[in-house]
Amino acid sequence: MAANGNGVSTTPKSPLARIQTQKNGGICHDDSGKPVKAQTIDELHSLQRKRSAPTTPLDGVQGAFATISEDERQRQQLQSISASLASLTRGTGPKVVRGDPAGKVQSVSHVAHHHHIEAPTISVSDSSLKFTHVLYNLSPAELYEQAIKYEKGSFITSTGALATLSGAKTGRSPRDKRVVIDDTTQDELWWGKGSPNIEMDEHTFMVNRERAVDYLNSLDKVFVNDQFLNWDPQNRIKVRIVSARAYHSLFMHNMCIRPTPEELENFGTPDFTIYNAGQFPCNRYTHYMTSSTSIDLNLARREMVILGTQYAGEMKKGLFSVMHYLMPMRQILSLHSGCNMGKDGDVALFFGLSGTGKTTLSTDHNRYLIGDDEHCWSDNGVSNIEGGCYAKCIDLSRDKEPDIWNAIKFGTGEILSLVLENVVFDEHSREVDYGDKSVTENTRAAYPIEFIPNAKIPCVGPHPKNVILLACDAFGVLPPVSKLSLAQTMYHFISGYTALVAGTEDGIKEPTATFSACFGAAFIMLHPTKYAAMLAEKMQKHGATGWLVNTGWSGGSYGSGNRIKLPYTRKIIDAIHSGSLLNATYHKTEVFGLDIPTEIEGVPSEILHPENTWADKKAYKETLLKLAGLFKKNFETFTNHKIGKDNKLTEEILAAGPNF
Numbered sequence: 001m002a003a004n005g006n007g008v009s010t011t012p013k014s015p016l017a018r019i020q021t022q023k024n025g026g027i028c029h030d031d032s033g034k035p036v037k038a039q040t041i042d043e044l045h046s047l048q049r050k051r052s053a054p055t056t057p058l059d060g061v062q063g064a065f066a067t068i069s070e071d072e073r074q075r076q077q078l079q080s081i082s083a084s085l086a087s088l089t090r091g092t093g094p095k096v097v098r099g100d101p102a103g104k105v106q107s108v109s110h111v112a113h114h115h116h117i118e119a120p121t122i123s124v125s126d127s128s129l130k131f132t133h134v135l136y137n138l139s140p141a142e143l144y145e146q147a148i149k150y151e152k153g154s155f156i157t158s159t160g161a162l163a164t165l166s167g168a169k170t171g172r173s174p175r176d177k178r179v180v181i182d183d184t185t186q187d188e189l190w191w192g193k194g195s196p197n198i199e200m201d202e203h204t205f206m207v208n209r210e211r212a213v214d215y216l217n218s219l220d221k222v223f224v225n226d227q228f229l230n231w232d233p234q235n236r237i238k239v240r241i242v243s244a245r246a247y248h249s250l251f252m253h254n255m256c257i258r259p260t261p262e263e264l265e266n267f268g269t270p271d272f273t274i275y276n277a278g279q280f281p282c283n284r285y286t287h288y289m290t291s292s293t294s295i296d297l298n299l300a301r302r303e304m305v306i307l308g309t310q311y312a313g314e315m316k317k318g319l320f321s322v323m324h325y326l327m328p329m330r331q332i333l334s335l336h337s338g339c340n341m342g343k344d345g346d347v348a349l350f351f352g353l354s355g356t357g358k359t360t361l362s363t364d365h366n367r368y369l370i371g372d373d374e375h376c377w378s379d380n381g382v383s384n385i386e387g388g389c390y391a392k393c394i395d396l397s398r399d400k401e402p403d404i405w406n407a408i409k410f411g412t413g414e415i416l417s418l419v420l421e422n423v424v425f426d427e428h429s430r431e432v433d434y435g436d437k438s439v440t441e442n443t444r445a446a447y448p449i450e451f452i453p454n455a456k457i458p459c460v461g462p463h464p465k466n467v468i469l470l471a472c473d474a475f476g477v478l479p480p481v482s483k484l485s486l487a488q489t490m491y492h493f494i495s496g497y498t499a500l501v502a503g504t505e506d507g508i509k510e511p512t513a514t515f516s517a518c519f520g521a522a523f524i525m526l527h528p529t530k531y532a533a534m535l536a537e538k539m540q541k542h543g544a545t546g547w548l549v550n551t552g553w554s555g556g557s558y559g560s561g562n563r564i565k566l567p568y569t570r571k572i573i574d575a576i577h578s579g580s581l582l583n584a585t586y587h588k589t590e591v592f593g594l595d596i597p598t599e600i601e602g603v604p605s606e607i608l609h610p611e612n613t614w615a616d617k618k619a620y621k622e623t624l625l626k627l628a629g630l631f632k633k634n635f636e637t638f639t640n641h642k643i644g645k646d647n648k649l650t651e652e653i654l655a656a657g658p659n660f
Ligand SMILES: Nc1ncnc2c1ncn2[C@@H]1O[C@H](COP(=O)(O)OP(=O)(O)O)[C@@H](O)[C@H]1O
Pocket: 352, 353, 354, 355, 356, 357, 358, 359, 360, 361, 372, 390, 391, 392, 393, 394, 551, 552, 563, 564, 565, 566, 567, 569
């Protein structure tokens, strides 16, 4: 007789299957599998989760390496987090416990618990009495669960990425950034016209800090990430990020350097702390505030407060500003650049403003990726500041950007851990439509750098051989590539030109020129000439060549011409890396005086000089002069600043701009 394991006949004689029972007293004893060890459903569920092994042997090691007990270490960790969350309403800080308030289980923290922490069973609204549950350095899988359970707009896409929404803000808010001015920062930092540092006083910072901390303390739970910045071990910075959303915690998990369990045990006090209370607005009646968004940096307190924006990029770029202060103090140059390395150890830097191609061009299947956005250049070479990449994914295609495409899914040996911001997907298949701009043009994917197959781990490399300045010229008059002298490199580095296209809004046809000193004025803290002088010195010392690459328009301005094809730009970049472009024949352009090659393998020669690609030569000349005028006007503010030890380089830089 054919019967399945439950004794149900599969060849019923009557229309309904008859249950065959055994003869021994009418009681079923036909379960073929071993019974589970659990006596109750709760027990069964608790069996599902195995405790993570403690990383330090509990009895510790004797002698010089003796470690504190696990209980003591956890007590110290909670004390440190409690101190981070201190506010006046809780003089001594909130009562902090670890774990998810929703479950009785404490297993969300991956350090084994050897004592049971009693959480209150009734909810108490008075913040000085309530508990704040701390979800400390959760794993991506745990953060996925938190996001899916509690954060509206969280979904898993067909490739396993976590899709989220950042709310009303889908980009950075540079005009809402404030920096505390005190006796030290007043002299050290760059203030005034052109500077990104808009001042606020210490007291106002504390007002916003208290607002953010009180908001965080009012919640049932907060996420705390303890992580690192900078792959250079001698200049590593410990950061703590306190946030209200699993999405923010996962984003920083991916973007900062992830500590090993051992490193986490010995983490101690952070060097810098972010309070991200982005869901809660600032009070616009507060002095120095001009909107409901505020991103406040206090270098003396080593703290940053975020109110009124949930755009995750604010955290990574906020920390980048901090590095732009801390690193130059140690004679290390911080760079808003991507960075990769060839098989022979030749390193290239890719400077550029947002959307010019740092991430796209540094992610190159034939080279090792050191990082896509933030680096340091010290006497030992280059190091990535971050542990992940943050790629723009509008119109992302598998053909043109295969490594980024493939990074947006399960990673080898790692559970899905990726954030896809503001993308649109099919409600059933969960397939992402990268062409959809319904939420924003600035859709993003944040993934750990290991998701790129050729990542160079640890993310460090020798001194750069090529320094590539990327400009997305929507006027269509800059050549696709030109070789720069050191003075020209400095001129273009200080200028930091790119052009924004007005986007898809109708009525706006003119591209807008943007000049952002050091290709990242929004993040620099000192005067641009300080960074420029360091760059000049390093390039000179290590014999690096500068290049200007236009990743923007050709054959006319935005509206009539077209964006230079990515495969052509890649060929240009290949020729820079291989060294073949150094040996090309060059001729000088008028007005900008740029040296352009006559030939590059794989690139049609006629596009190398932009004039050839314009049907209307008069319009070309007019547009060229217009852009040159904008460069001249922008550079006026820098003419009184000296770069280098004598005036020689400064004079050369001034002469390296457009002449007309
Ligand atoms: N010729 C080109 N060179 C570089 N990027 C291009 C080019 N044409 C189109 N793009 C697109 O421009 C965008 C560049 O963005 P991204 O690399 O993220 O810039 P960044 O990292 O500098 O902010 C990508 O979406 C890329 O596909």
